[in-house]
Amino acid sequence: MAQTSVAITIDTEKDLHTGTSFGITEGLPLFLEKARKYNIKLTFFVTAEILEEFPEYFRALDYEGHEIALHGLEHERFDILSYFEKEKRIKKAVEIYEKVLFKKPKGFRAPQHSADKELITILSKYKLAYDSSYTPFNVIQLLFFPKRFKLWTKHFFSSRKKYKITKSLYEIPTSSFLMPFVSLAFRVFPKPLIPVYFKVIRAFNREIIFYAHSWDFIKLGNSRIDKIFPHYLFIEKIIYLIEKLSKRQKFKFVRVEDLI
Numbered sequence: 001m002a003q004t005s006v007a008i009t010i011d012t013e014k015d016l017h018t019g020t021s022f023g024i025t026e027g028l029p030l031f032l033e034k035a036r037k038y039n040i041k042l043t044f045f046v047t048a049e050i051l052e053e054f055p056e057y058f059r060a061l062d063y064e065g066h067e068i069a070l071h072g073l074e075h076e077r078f079d080i081l082s083y084f085e086k087e088k089r090i091k092k093a094v095e096i097y098e099k100v101l102f103k104k105p106k107g108f109r110a111p112q113h114s115a116d117k118e119l120i121t122i123l124s125k126y127k128l129a130y131d132s133s134y135t136p137f138n139v140i141q142l143l144f145f146p147k148r149f150k151l152w153t154k155h156f157f158s159s160r161k162k163y164k165i166t167k168s169l170y171e172i173p174t175s176s177f178l179m180p181f182v183s184l185a186f187r188v189f190p191k192p193l194i195p196v197y198f199k200v201i202r203a204f205n206r207e208i209i210f211y212a213h214s215w216d217f218i219k220l221g222n223s224r225i226d227k228i229f230p231h232y233l234f235i236e237k238i239i240y241l242i243e244k245l246s247k248r249q250k251f252k253f254v255r256v257e258d259l260i
C-alpha cells in the first residue's frame with residue numbers, strides 16, 4: 001500500500017512582536033516531549049542567528065534524528081534585497097550552519113515565503129538540495145498581502161507537487177488548498193473540523209507539509225490572535241491529528257529531506 005508522507009515543519013525564529021526566544025527555550029521542548037511519544041521526526045527551519053545562539057540545542061535535535069534546515073540569516077525578507085545582498089546572507093547562513101552542525105544544509109525556507117527567482121538561483125549555487133518556501137493555491141496570501149501580489153501570484157500558480165525548480169534544486173512546497181496547512185488554521189478551526197481540513201489538504205496535495213512557528217507554542221503577550229485562538233488549543237489540536245494519523249498505516253511521518 002502506498003503511504004502518504006506527512007512532514008511536520010517548524011519555522012524556528014525569534015518570538016513574534018517581542019524578539020525574545022521563549023518559543024525555542026520553553027515552547028518547543030514541551031511540544032517535543034509530547035511528540036516523542038509518537039516517535040516522529042520533525043523538520044526545523046532555523047534562522048542562522050538562532051543556530052549560532054543555541055548551538056548545543058540544535059546539535060541535540062540533529063542527534064535525535066530531526067532535520068535542521070535553514071530559514072534565512074536573521075529572518076529577512078529576500079524578495080526586497082538585491083542579488084548581491086541575498087547572496088551575502090545565504091553564504092553567511094550556510095557558513096554558520098556548517099560551523100554549528102559540522103555538515104552542509106540541505107533545506108531552506110525563505111522567511112515570509114519571500115523566495116523569488118534570484119534566491120532560487122543562489123540556493124542552487126550554494127548546493128542546497130531543496131527549497132520549501134512556496135505555498136501554491138493559497139488565497140490568504142493574495143487577499144491579505146496585496147503589496148506582494150506579483151510575487152505570490154507566481155507562487156499561487158506553481159505546482160502543488162514536489163518538482164525540480166532548477167537542475168539541482170527541488171521545490172517541496174508547503175501544502176495548501178485555499179488555506180495553507182498551517183498553525184493559524186489549527187488555531188481557528190474547532191477540533192472536530194481538523195480531520196475534515198486534513199482530508200481536503202490530502203485530496204489536493206501528494207506530500208503533506210504542515211508548518212508552524214516556534215512562537216506558536218508559547219503564550220504571546222502582545223498578540224490578539226493568541227488571545228482569541230490560544231496556543232494551548234493549537235498544541236492540543238496538532239497532537240490530536242498526530243495521534244490520529246500515527247494509528248493509521250496509510251500515513252508515515254517524514255522529515256522534508258526524506259522526500260528528496
Ligand SMILES: [Zn+2]
Nearest residue numbers: 011013111112
Ligand atoms: Zn519565519
